[in-house]
Amino acid sequence: MQGEPFSDELTKRLARARSVVVLTGAGISAESGIATFRDAGGIWSKFRPEELANVEAFLANPDLVQGWYRERKRIASEAQPNPGHEALVTLEAEIEDFTLITQNVDNLHRRAGSRNVVELHGNIARSYCIDCNASYEEQGEQSEPDLNAAARCEDCGGLIRPDVVWFGELLPADAIEQAFQAARRASVCLSIGTSAVVYPAADVPLAARTNGAYVAEINVEPSAIAAMLNETVLGRSGKVLPCLVDAALQARQSMNQQAS
Ligand code: BV8
Ligand code: ZN
Secondary structure, eight states: OOSSSHHHHHHHHHHHOOOEEEEEEEEGGGGGOOOOOOSTTTTHSSHHHHSSHHHHHHHOHHHHHHHHHHHHHHHHHHOOOOOOHHHHHHHHHHSEEEEEEEOOOOOOOHHHTTEEEETEEEEEEEETTTOOOOOOEEOTTTTEEEESSOOTTTTOOOOOOOEEOOSSSSSOOHHHHHHHHHHHHHSSEESSSOOOTTTTTTHHHHHHHTTEEEEEEEEEEEEEEEGSSSSEEEOOOHHHHHHHHHHHHHHHHHHHHHHH
């Protein structure tokens, strides 16, 4: 398609694809107003990941870390899915074997209507007690938490933490299993809005590539794994994804008409 930032090759492969795997990172939520991690001004420009997203930091400073996640939960719940999230919902409806793997914990893919979502790093809408595992789902009418004391479990008094994967913690085994199975059988993989510096998530597009998939990334700048992929599409995902999905579905339609 003339003037599009993506190739005809990608459009055709997506149009023909039976099995597609998508990896998303914080960049797909940037246009929903949620700051990314590593961009200038990103949420980690103030704090370093090591300071907050690990168990030691949490145990040393539970109210600081709980406060950081409370703020991120508020921002995420006030944010709306953007056309990038919505384009993936449209694509999922057309591809018989579609897996959306996200590193994001903001819940926007599910709120947009995506169904087969694999949350590699958890979801801040869920919390749990570190001592007795009691779960504390997001309650809309949550009473204003006592901002000074760290939130503790009603049953046992243990500290409550967000249900996310911190550095040095293992990812949920079922999520990892599902992600790499999908990557191994995909004919097309889209890596969207991720700097691809965090592992094992960044291995998903690489596993797809090793197994013969056509792998394209959509990002405003090349990621750390760009050189190992088939294509880098430069542009904002909220703008590029709807065009790419439209082009692929149109190509699929004309293929089907020719075939019939
Ligand atoms: C593990 C918590 C086994 C949830 C996160 C050395 C020592 C110790 C460990 C390691 C090591 N080397 C590697 C490791 C493993 C470590 C790791 O990868 N470290 C990296 C940083 C070197 N990984 C782990 O620890 C993982 N666990 O491996 O367990 C183990 C056990 C013990 C020891 C070793 C291994 C756990 C990883 C999960 C960590 N938790 N967050 C939360 O609070 O969110 S990671 C954090 O980064 C977020 O979850 C985030 O999802 C993730 C990835 O970031 P991105 O999503 O890519 O966001 P980023 O800002 O970086 O990039 C945004 C991109 O979007 C940019 O490219 C930008 O250009 C683009 N963009 C911006 N706007 C747009 C856009 N694109 C398109 N459109 C736009 N509009
Ligand atoms: Zn408890």
